[in-house]
Amino acid sequence: MAIEKLKEVVLKVLPEVDVIIGYRQGFDPLHATPFFITKPEQADQLIWNPLCVQNLCSYLPFLKGKVGVVVKGCDSRTIVQYMQEKLITRENIKVIGVPCLRVISIKKVMAAINQQSVQNVTFEGENIIVKTSEGQKTILVTDVAPRKCATCQLATPLQYDLLAGDAIQSNKPQDAFEETKEFEKLSLEERRAYWEKEFDRCIRCYACRNACPLCICQDKCIAESRDPHWTSQRDNVTEKAMFHMIHGLHLAGRCISCGECERVCPMDIPVAKIKNKIGMDLKELFDYEAGMNPEDTPPMYTFKLEEANIKEHEL
Amino acid sequence: MSSIHNPYLPELATVIKIIDETPNIKSFQVILNDPEKMKNFTFEPGQVGQLSLFGVGESTFVINSPPTRLEYLQFSVMKAGEVTSAIHELAEGDQVGVRAPLGNWFPYEQMKGKKILFIGGGIGLAPLRTLILFMIDNRADYGDITIIYGARTPNDLCYKEELKEWEARSDLNSILTVDAEFPGWDKRVGLVPNVLKEVAPSPENTVAITCGPPIMIKFTLQALSELKFKDEQIITTLEKRMKCGIGICGRCNIGTMYVCKDGPVFSLTQLKELPAEL
Amino acid sequence: MADTGFLPKENLSALLEALSKKFQVFAPVLEGDIVLFKRFASGVTLCLTRPANLPPKGIIFPQSEALFNFNFKKDPEDAKKVAIELKENLDFSPTIIFGSRPCDAQGFRIYDRVYLETDTADPYYKGRREKTTIITLACNAPSPGCFCTSVGRGPAETEGSDLMMTELENGYFFEPITEKGEEILKEAGLEDGSAYKEQSQKLHEKVSALVKKPFTTLEGIPEKLLSLFDNNQFWEEETAKCISCGACTYLCPTCYCFNITDEQVGNTGERIRSWDACMFFHFTLEASSHNPRPNKHQRLKNRVGHKFSYYPKKYNNVIACCGCGRCIRYCPMSVDISEIVAHAQGA
Numbered sequence: 057m058a059i060e061k062l063k064e065v066v067l068k069v070l071p072e073v074d075v076i077i078g079y080r081q082g083f084d085p086l087h088a089t090p091f092f093i094t095k096p097e098q099a100d101q102l103i104w105n106p107l108c109v110q111n112l113c114s115y116l117p118f119l120k121g122k123v124g125v126v127v128k129g130c131d132s133r134t135i136v137q138y139m140q141e142k143l144i145t146r147e148n149i150k151v152i153g154v155p156c157l158r159v160i161s162i163k164k165v166m167a168a169i170n171q172q173s174v175q176n177v178t179f180e181g182e183n184i185i186v187k188t189s190e191g192q193k194t195i196l197v198t199d200v201a202p203r204k205c206a207t208c209q210l211a212t213p214l215q216y217d218l219l220a221g222d223a224i225q226s227n228k229p230q231d232a233f234e235e236t237k238e239f240e241k242l243s244l245e246e247r248r249a250y251w252e253k254e255f256d257r258c259i260r261c262y263a264c265r266n267a268c269p270l271c272i273c274q275d276k277c278i279a280e281s282r283d284p285h286w287t288s289q290r291d292n293v294t295e296k297a298m299f300h301m302i303h304g305l306h307l308a309g310r311c312i313s314c315g316e317c318e319r320v321c322p323m324d325i326p327v328a329k330i331k332n333k334i335g336m337d338l339k340e341l342f343d344y345e346a347g348m349n350p351e352d353t354p355p356m357y358t359f360k361l362e363e364a365n366i367k368e369h370e371l
Numbered sequence: 372m373s374s375i376h377n378p379y380l381p382e383l384a385t386v387i388k389i390i391d392e393t394p395n396i397k398s399f400q401v402i403l404n405d406p407e408k409m410k411n412f413t414f415e416p417g418q419v420g421q422l423s424l425f426g427v428g429e430s431t432f433v434i435n436s437p438p439t440r441l442e443y444l445q446f447s448v449m450k451a452g453e454v455t456s457a458i459h460e461l462a463e464g465d466q467v468g469v470r471a472p473l474g475n476w477f478p479y480e481q482m483k484g485k486k487i488l489f490i491g492g493g494i495g496l497a498p499l500r501t502l503i504l505f506m507i508d509n510r511a512d513y514g515d516i517t518i519i520y521g522a523r524t525p526n527d528l529c530y531k532e533e534l535k536e537w538e539a540r541s542d543l544n545s546i547l548t549v550d551a552e553f554p555g556w557d558k559r560v561g562l563v564p565n566v567l568k569e570v571a572p573s574p575e576n577t578v579a580i581t582c583g584p585p586i587m588i589k590f591t592l593q594a595l596s597e598l599k600f601k602d603e604q605i606i607t608t609l610e611k612r613m614k615c616g617i618g619i620c621g622r623c624n625i626g627t628m629y630v631c632k633d634g635p636v637f638s639l640t641q642l643k644e645l646p647a648e649l
Numbered sequence: 650m651a652d653t654g655f656l657p658k659e660n661l662s663a664l665l666e667a668l669s670k671k672f673q674v675f676a677p678v679l680e681g682d683i684v685l686f687k688r689f690a691s692g693v694t695l696c697l698t699r700p701a702n703l704p705p706k707g708i709i710f711p712q713s714e715a716l717f718n719f720n721f722k723k724d725p726e727d728a729k730k731v732a733i734e735l736k737e738n739l740d741f742s743p744t745i746i747f748g749s750r751p752c753d754a755q756g757f758r759i760y761d762r763v764y765l766e767t768d769t770a771d772p773y774y775k776g777r778r779e780k781t782t783i784i785t786l787a788c789n790a791p792s793p794g795c796f797c798t799s800v801g802r803g804p805a806e807t808e809g810s811d812l813m814m815t816e817l818e819n820g821y822f823f824e825p826i827t828e829k830g831e832e833i834l835k836e837a838g839l840e841d842g843s844a845y846k847e848q849s850q851k852l853h854e855k856v857s858a859l860v861k862k863p864f865t866t867l868e869g870i871p872e873k874l875l876s877l878f879d880n881n882q883f884w885e886e887e888t889a890k891c892i893s894c895g896a897c898t899y900l901c902p903t904c905y906c907f908n909i910t911d912e913q914v915g916n917t918g919e920r921i922r923s924w925d926a927c928m929f930f931h932f933t934l935e936a937s938s939h940n941p942r943p944n945k946h947q948r949l950k951n952r953v954g955h956k957f958s959y960y961p962k963k964y965n966n967v968i969a970c971c972g973c974g975r976c977i978r979y980c981p982m983s984v985d986i987s988e989i990v991a992h993a994q995g996a
Contacts, residue, residue, distance in 0.1 A: 082983040084793050089983035090890040110982060114892065167682050171699050173793050189790070257685070259703065259712065259899050262929075266894035267981045274893070275930035282453050288912045289923035291713030320981035322702055322896050324683045378769040379716045379909075379920075380737055425719040425733055425920070426913035452936030466733045585939070612935050614909045617769040621906035622925070622932060624951075625941075626875070627959040646878040648941050648951075 059104045062126070062154060062220040066099050069124045069150045069218065076124035076152070077115060079108040085177040086162060086186070090115070104220075105179050106159045106197050111314045114269035117143045124150040126220075128159070129210025133312035133347030134269040136215055140352055141310070143272060153216025155224045158197055158205035160184060163324065165200045169193055203328070204315045207232045214348065232313065233336040235329065251297065257323040258296040264317035264327050265303055270310045278302060304330040309338050309354040312347035341365050378617050381423045381468025382408060386461050387443060392529045393522075395450045396494055397459055398435065400443040401467060414438050415476030416505040417498060417608070417636045421616045422446055422458065423468030430454040431613045431631070433498040434471060439508035444469065447497040447529065473616045475636050477502050477606065482578045486514040490591050492563045492583025493522050496529050498608050498635075499582050503537075510542060517572055521548035521563040525556050546570060564590035567598075574600040581607050585649070592639065605639040609649070625649070652831070653846060654823035654839030661821070664837055665689045668745055671836075672782070675708050676747040677701045689747065697748050697816070700792055700973065704753040704902040705746045709777045710760065712899075714738070715919035716773065716909070722916075739772060744781040745833070752797050752973035754785045754809035756902025759960070759969050763905060773922070782829045785810035786821075787853060791860045794974030796987050798860045800867065802971050805853035815849040822849040860972075863987035864994060867957070867968065874958040874993055883996055884946040887989045890982040891928075893945040897976035897984070898926035903956065903969050906932075927951050949984075957990055 066076055075092050080101040082089035088107040093099060104126075112125050113134035127135065135151055138144040165186060172188035179185070185194050198205075211226035212219070231237075239247065265271045265279070279287050279299045287298050304311075311331040318328035338344055342355035342365065388400040399422075403409040414434055421429045430452075436445035450459045461467070479502065487506065491499045499518075506513050518537060522528045528547065537545040548559040548566045559566060564587065579600055581591050588607060595605055611623035611630040618632030626646040628634065637645075656664060666689075668674050674689040679696040686705045687693065717737045724730035746754075757778065764774040788804035797803055807813055812830035815822045822845040825831040877883055898904045908925035912918055925932060928948050934940045942948045960969035970986070977985045 083977050083985045083988070086793075087983045089985075092886070092889040115889075163682060173791060257680070257683075259924075261894055261896040261899045261926075263892075263894040263896040263979075263981050266892040280929070280931055282910070289713055289908060289910045289921045290912065291711070291923070316981070320894075320896070322900055322979040324681055324702075375770055375772050375775065377737060377739070377772045379771075379773075379922075380735065383733055383735070423920075424911075425721075425735075426911050426918045428911050429909065455936065464730065466731060468733075468735075610935070611941070612933055614907070618767065619763055619769075619771060619905075619907075620909070620925075621927065621955070622908075624955070624959065626878075626954070627962050646875065646954075648878075648947070 058154070058221055059102065062104045062152070063099050063102055065152050065218050065220040066093065066102060066124070066126075067096055069152060070096060070099070072122065073124040073150055074121040075119070076126070076150075077112045078102045078126040078152075079104065079110070079112075082107075084174055086165060086174040104154060106184065106201075107177070109159045109162070109202075109319060111267075111269055111316045113138070114267065114316070116149060116269075117272050122148045122150070124152055126152045126154060127213050127216065128154055128156040129208060129213045129226075130156075130204060130312070130314045132210065132213030132215045134314060135347075136350050137270060137310060137312050137347035137354075139215075139350040140347075140354060141357075150218070151213070151216045153213035153219045155212050155219070155221045157211055157224070157226070158201040158208070160197055160200050161202040161319070163319075164202075165195070168195050168200055202315055202319065203235060204232075204313060207234070215350070233332060233339070236333045236336050239329065239333075252293050254325045255296045255300060256293050257325055258300070259323060260296060260299060261322065263320040263322060267316040267320040268303075268307070268311075269314065269316070270307055270312070271303070278306075300327060300330060304334050307331055308334050309342070309344060309356045310346050311335055378470070379615070381421070381429075381470045384444075384467050384469045386463055386465045386467060389461065389463060392447065392531070393527045396447060396529055397450075398445055398447045398530075399458070399461065399467075400436075400445050401469060402443050403469065404466075409441075412441060412444070412471075414472035416479060416501045417474075417476035418472035419474045419616075419631075419635060420444065420446065420469050420471030421473065421613075422448075423470070424454060424457045424461075425466075425468060427457040428454045429468075429470070429614075429616075430458070431473075431616060433501060433608070433635075435497050435501055437501050437505040437508060439505055444471065447494060447500075449494045470616060474631055475634060477580065477636055478638075479505065483512045484514060484576075486572075486575075486577040487516045488572050488577050488579040489516070489518045489520070490563060490567055490579060490581040490583075491518070491520045492587040493527060494529060495581070495583030495587070496520055497582075499580060500530060500533070502580065507540075507543075514576070515544065516542070517544040517546070517570070519546045519548070519563060519567055519570060521550065521559075521561075521566060523550050524553050525549055562590070563587055564594045567591060567594045571598060574598060574604060577604060579605045581605065602639040602643060607637060607639065607642070608635040609637060609642075610635065652825070652834060653842035654834050654837060655820055655842035655845055656823065656837070656839050657820040661695070662691065664839075665695075665747060666691055668747075668833070668836070672743045672745040674745045674747055675705060686746070686748075695748070697786055700750045700753070700788075700975075702975075702979070703900060704756060704973070704975070705749050705783075706753070706756055706760075706902055708744060708746055709757060709781055710774060710905065713921055713923040714773065716922050718917060718919050719913075720917050739776055741776040741780050744777070745784060746781060747784045748814075749783055749785045749810070750788055750973070751785055751804060751806040751810065751813075752795070752802060752971040753902045754783050755802055755806060755971040756809070757783070758809040759903040759967070759971070760905050762964050762967075782811045782833055783809065784812045784814060784830075784833065787813060787815045787849075788856055789816055789852060790856060792974055792978070794977035794985070794987075795972055796861050796863050796974060797972035798857055799862050799864050799987070800968045800970050800972040803853070804856045804860060815845075815852060817845055817848055817852070822846065824849070863985075864991050866994070867990075870968075870990065870994060871958040871961045871966075873996075874954050874990075877993055877996060878950070878954070880996070881946065883993075884950045887992060888946040888949040888984075891945055891949050891984050892981055893928050893930070893948065894981065895924075895926035895928050896979050896981065897986075898928055898952070899924055900975040900979055902971055902973055902975075927955070949989075953986060953989055953993075956986075957993075
C-alpha cells in the first residue's frame with residue numbers, strides 16, 4: 057500500500073532531518089493539508105492519495121536546517137529549478153518522491169457534487185467516491201483532475217533521494233502547450249475580452265503569488281512597491297492585469313507548471329494559462345523548459361550576444 | 372459635504388519656515404490656511420499630527436511646538452522614507468495638509484509639583500521639546516527640570532539655538548552629550564544612558580520622560596531601573612507605521628492598544644502590560 | 650415587529666426588479682462556478698444555494714475608494730505658487746444587499762463598533778451603512794468549514810440584518826428585524842407570512858444543530874491567547890503551513906484593516922483607501938526598515954489574536970469572527986483558524 061510505504065520512508069528519514077513536510081487530512085474529507093512532522097508518532101497521521109494537491113516545496117527556501125519533503129512528479133521540478141537558481145542547499149533537503157498519476161481538483165469535484173458539503177471520501181481503483189447529503193457519487197479521478205495532470209510526463213519524480221514506491225511511467229499525451237495553442241486560435245479582441253472578464257474578479261489577495269514556489273520575493277513584491285511604482289491601489293482591470301503580467305513575466309523561464317497559482321485562486325481565475333503561454337514562448341525562443349535539468353541555466357539569467365532563435369535584425 | 376466631521380480630510384496649510392536642524396532632520400513651521408481654524412486650534416502637549424503631501428502620502432509627527440505658543444505648528448521630520456523624503460523637498464510657501472491633533476498627550480496635570488527629568492536622544496528630543504517649552508511657559512507649576520540630551524555627533528543635535536537658550540537658563544539644568552569625542556566639542560562625551568547613570572538623579576518625587584532611538588530607550592530604561600525609578604514614574608512615546616491616525620485601520624495596534632489613539636504617550640506600567648511586540 | 654411576509658419562489662426576480670427601481674440592489678449572482686454579489690439586473694443568474702465566495706462587505710466598505718480628490722492649481726501670476734483644492738467623495742445611493750447570509754451581515758456589526766461608535770466616526774462607512782438595507786437569507790445547511798454557532802452566532806442570527814428571509818418549500822418567509830426592514834417589507838407588498846413562522850423557526854433550529862462545533866468553549870479565550878503571546882513554539886507550529894497571502898483577510902466578513910495611499914497623474918490625484926491585510930510583511934514595516942512582525946507566525950498570531958482576544962477585550966467579549974468558514978475553505982493550504990483556537994484553548 058502506497059501510504060504504508062510512505063510512512064516507512066518518512067520514519068527512516070526523520071532522524072536525519074529537523075522536520076519532514078508531508079500531508080495529513082484537512083478540515084473536511086475532501087481536503088488534505090501540509091503537515092510538518094517532527095516526531096515519529098506523528099507519522100500515523102500521514103496520508104497519500106489524490107487529495108494531496110499542494111506543492112510542498114514552496115516552503116523550502118524559507119526553512120533553515122535539514123528538511124525532508126514529500127514530492128510528486130510535478131513538485132519535483134521545483135527542486136530542480138531551486139537547484140538551478142541556488143535557492144536551496146540540496147544536501148540539506150531529503151526529497152521523498154512518491155509516484156503519482158494524477159490528483160483531483162477540489163473545484164472540479166465540488167462542481168460535480170453540486171457544491172454540497174462532503175461527508176466522506178474514498179478512493180477505489182480509478183474512482184473517487186464522494187458522499188454528501190444528496191447521496192453517494194462515484195467519479196473518475198481523470199474527469200476531475202486539474203489540466204496539468206492530462207499531459208504530465210513525470211509519474212515518477214525527476215529528483216528524489218528516496219522513492220516511496222515503485223517507479224512508474226506516464227503514458228499521457230506530450231503536448232503541455234495544447235491549451236495555449238487552442239486559445240490562440242481566438243482573435244486578439246476575443247482573447248482580450250476573455251482576460252478582461254477574468255481579471256475583473258481579481259481581488260489582489262496574492263494567494264497565487266504566495267503559493268508559487270518560484271515567487272520568493274513575496275515580502276518585497278514589486279506589485280506592492282511605491283518605489284518603483286508600477287501598480288496602484290486602484291481597483292480596476294488595468295491594475296489587476298498589470299499585476300498578473302508582472303507576475304507571469306517574472307516567472308518566464310522559471311515557472312515549472314505546478315499549477316498552484318490557479319488552484320489557490322479564490323475567484324477561480326485560470327491564471328496558469330498565462331504561465332502556460334509564457335512557457336510555450338520560452339520553449340520556442342530558447343528551447344528551454346524550467347525545472348528539468350539541474351545543470352541548466354534559466355534563459356533569463358543569461359545573456360548571449362547572438363541568440364539562436366531570435367533573429368534581431370529580422371524583427 | 373459630510374453630516375459629520377470627516378477625520379480623513381486634512382486642513383490645508385502653508386509652510387512658513389523651514390529650519391535645517393541636522394543633516395537629515397528639518398523642522399517645518401506651518402499655519403492653517405483658514406484663519407478661523409488657526410485661531411481656534413488647540414491641542415495638548417504630546418499630541419501628534421498627520422502631515423500630508425498630496426500625491427505622495429501622509430506621515431505622523433508630534434506637534435513639536437507647545438500649545439502655549441500657537442502662532443504656528445511645528446513638525447520636526449527625519450528623512451527616512453518616501454513621504455519624509457518628499458517633505459524634505461518642500462520650500463517656504465508650499466501647501467501641505469494637516470490632520471491634527473491626534474492621539475493622547477503627556478499627563479502634565481499629574482506632573483505638577485514634581486521634579487521633571489527629560490532624557491532624549493537624537494530626534495527623540497522632538498516630543499520632549501513640546502513639553503519642555505510648555506513647562507517653561509508654566510514654570511511655576513513644576514519643580515526642578517533636568518534635561519539630559521545627546522546625539523551621535525554635535526551636528527546631529529536638534530534645536531541647537533534652543534539648547535543654548537536652555538543651557539543659559541537658571542531654572543533648567545541642561546546636560547548635553549555626544550556619543551564620542553568630536554573636534555570642537557568641549558562638553559560631555561558619552562552615550563545618553565551612561566550619562567544618566569553618571570548624573571544619577573534621585574527618583575524622589577520625579578517623573579522621567581524619555582524618547583529616542585529604540586536602543587537608547589532600552590538602556591535608558593535599564594539605567595532608570597538601576598536608579599530605583601518605579602515603572603509608573605517613567606513615560607515614553609512609541610512609534611509605529613500609521614495610516615488613519617484615528618484607531619480604525621488596524622495597523623498600529625499592540626494587543627488591544629492603538630498607538631495612534633491610545634498613545635503615542637505611554638507609561639512604563641502600561642507598556643509592560645502590552646504584548647511584547649514593539 | 651408584527652407583520653411578516655411570504656413570497657412564492659417564482660416571484661423572486663419580480664420583487665428584485667421592483668426594488669431595483671428605488672435602490673441599487675446587490676444579490677448573489679452565479680459567475681462560472683463561483684458566486685459573487687453583483688448589481689441585480691434582469692437576466693442575471695441568481696444563486697442562493699451557497700454563500701458567495703466574497704462576502705458583501707465590499708458594498709459598504711469598497712475594496713478601493715477615493716476618500717477625496719486633490720487638484721493642484723498654479724497661480725496665473727506666480728508659477729511657483731500652487732494652491733490645492735480638495736473634494737470629498739461622500740455621495741451614496743440607497744442600496745439593498747439581498748441574499749446576505751447571517752454571518753456576512755454579522756460582519757457589519759463588527760465594523761460598526763470600530764467605524765461608528767467612536768468620537769472620530771468614519772463618514773464614508775457611515776454614509777453607506779445608513780443608506781443600505783440588508784436582507785439576509787437564513788442558511789438551510791452549513792457550508793464546508795463553517796462554525797457560526799461556536800462564536801455566538803447562528804444560521805438564522807438576526808443581529809446585523811434588517812430583514813430575514815427563510816427558504817421554505819414553495820417560497821420565502823420574510824421577517825423584519827429593524828425599521829428599515831419593515832419599510833422594505835411594506836414596499837414589497839407581500840402576502841401575510843404568519844402561517845409560515847413556526848415552520849421557519851423549526852428549520853432554523855434544525856440547521857443550527859447541524860453546524861460543526863470546533864471548540865468545547867470559548868470561555869476565557871482572550872486571556873488564554875494573550876498568555877500564549879510569547880510562546881513562539883506554539884505559534885510557529887500552528888502557522889508553519891501558512892503562506893502569508895491575504896486571501897483569508899479579503900474574504901473575511903469581519904476583517905476591516907485598510908491602507909491609505911495617494912495617486913497622482915499630472916495636476917490631479919486621489920487619496921485612496923483600500924483593503925489591506927495584517928498578513929502581509931509590509932503591513933507594519935516602518936520607514937527605518939524595522940518591522941515589529943517580520944515573521945509569518947507573528948502576523949498570523951496577530952490575526953487570530955485580534956479576532957479572538959483584542960477585539961473581545963475592547964468590546965464586551967464579542968468575538969470578531971462570525972464563523973463563516975471562508976478563510977478555511979479558500980486558504981491555499983487549508984489553515985484552519987478554528988483548529989488553531991481550539992489548540993490554544995487546550996494549550
